Amino acid sequence: MNLSLQSQLTLYPLTIREDKKHYIVEESFSGDFFEMPKICIDAINLINKSFTLDQVEQQLKPHYPEEEVNLVEFAEQLVELGLVQEIDGEEVQVTKNNDSPKGFTWLSPKVGQFFFNKVTTKLFMAIIILNILLVIINPQLLPAYHDLFIFDAMTFNILTFMGISLLLIIIHEFGHILAVRSHGLPAKLDVGHRLLFVVFQTDLSTAWKLSSKQRNVLYLAGICFDQLMILIAFILKLSFPEASSLFIGILGVVVLDIFIKTVYQCCFYMKTDIYYLCENLTGCYNLMENGRQYLSKWLPFIKSDFTTETFEDEAKFVRMYSVFYICGVLLTFSIFIIYFIPQVYYAYSQTLPELLHPGGNPYFWDAVVFLGQTILMGSLLIYSWHKSNTSRTY
Template sequence: MNLSINSQLNLYPLTIRQDKKHYIVEDSLSGDFFEMPKICIDAINMINNGESLVSIQQELKLKNPDEDVDLVEFAEQLLDLGLIKEIDGEAIQVTKKNQTPTGFKWISPQVGRLFFNRVTIKLYIAIIFINIFLIVLNPKLLPGYRDIFLFEAMTLNILTYMGISLLFIIIHEFGHILAVRAHNMPAKLEIGHRLLFIVFETDLTTAWKLKPKQRNVLYLAGICFDQLILFSALSLKLLYPENSILTGFLAIVILDLFIKFIYQCCFYMKTDLYYVLENMTGCYNLMENGRDYLSNWIPFMKKDSTTEAFEGEGSVIRIYSLFYILGLLFTFCLFGFYFVPQAFYAYAQTLPELLHPGGNPYFWDAVVFLGQSILMVGLLLYSWIKNRMEA
């Protein structure tokens, strides 16, 4: 294969959609998506019309005198992305594995639209503001780190919290899935990790098929369900007296959803709110470009991004860098106000019981609690190793 300025290319089938600033190119065979500026789209259209690279380069230079047009370099990029089928009639061997989700088609699009339509979206927005209003008027609704310790047995406390948290994670992800199905597109549920936590993740790659405004609904769907549950919990806690088993469970619910919302504001990870920020600005590599920018100021942050910022994105990247730092501060606050005190309290209550074996039930409670801790660490290590092997 000899790629030169005189070459003629044959590309794999591509679907091109205009976005806020540039264009989204979908590889129809692999399901991969790429962002490209208009000049690249013009080049692709000319390639599909059968023009040679030399004629395309001459035409684009006339239309874009201020641009550095190099069709050989562009063709090499297309080759690296696996988008070229033939060069001068010679087939390019590329193994394409379709990554497009195929699951949850059994959920009717009508069911998705029942939860996500023009009316319900406005309702979810109103609920978010009502929740803020309730907490501002009733600061006692703010959760404390000891809210998860509802029972004397630590194992029961952890199992209760884990069960409630897992239930809400599944509900959160089904919010995303229902929003995807509302557009009659398939979805996929995966397992991963964020920081020290095992998480479920809905593959929202198919969101690139939609307009930017529609994508926001898919990204925020899980938070909408979270806020609806939080509104119910806050309302019930105001209605029922303190020191009851119900208010104890409600306190756990509020704590879990409060932590999950703060976690969503940690923009140094690709959370749902991060994707909304990307989508609203039209800058789709904010994290990578933001880390590159911060590496100029933070010594331990390596500059290893493989992406490049488009023209005019500098100000957005600088603003995102501030959100990145604030997200780190939010994480330290979560550990300082919740996770560290919870861990200290839990181990302070259980470890002394290991010195009293025999018929003491709290001895076995401590043993099971330590077993749970080891299991969680093992699952976390498995998730880390799995992600590294797939990288």
């Protein structure tokens, strides 16, 4: 279907909202969102008034003398994005999938508003500050790698850690879900991965329906619930220092798990909650793509899969993000060296020798089950990686 300056377009119904720097355009049926500058919004408004591309172009040029106004090229982009319904009365064949979240609508918005409102958001910020002060005053609250090992049997250690970690992940994600539902929007829970860890993740795409300030709460909601959990663990450890070793051990696993997950939130080379918060605060919604593009010029081993446009005034944020990107990589290596590698070494040094002593030895079967757990977690990770790579295939 050929486009020319004499062409007249009919667009699908669009919802347009002004954002920090530009505009967010929502295609109602598919639930897709796009960021566009004001010149594009003006063009869309004129197209919706049934002007031809030539008429739209002539009206825009006097208002944007420094811009290259090419309506045919813009119309082609709209077609590629699936926003054009008809060209000169002829229907454009496009397959639309409505993948927007539809879940958790059974959860009343009032429940979400109970946890996330003007008072509680300030309270959560106070909790974060309190946790930092508690660690400064009581450095022994910081976790050590051996906090993972409560029992002599490695199977029990891993099962305990997996159970506690799963429970904390669910609490974290329900923070996001409750924040989303507080605005009456649907949510969706999915499975993903962060480096070597299988994780649940909440689809926050509906957040684009909200203002920038409201989106900040949605991105921080999971971390807020994490900090509440670690505050409870800190208080219990300080209040009952003479409690049973099992009780103190479980609290140690809680602190270790949340601490490592909180550190990973600061690894900006992954799209973590804090990364999305930084995108939202700066109004630069391709920070990672632009940052990798910028870094690839200086560091050849960093590959950029996308070519994106950096809007005006975004360059300084991209350069700043690039620094945090490198710091995040170094932070990850630090966590691996301080926690993960010693844990793996200790776990396998304790279990593998037991495989040489089969029979009635319970630690032999502990080693067998532990290796089975390792294979299971590896399989879940491979599935998550495969799913992630498949979703990138167009």
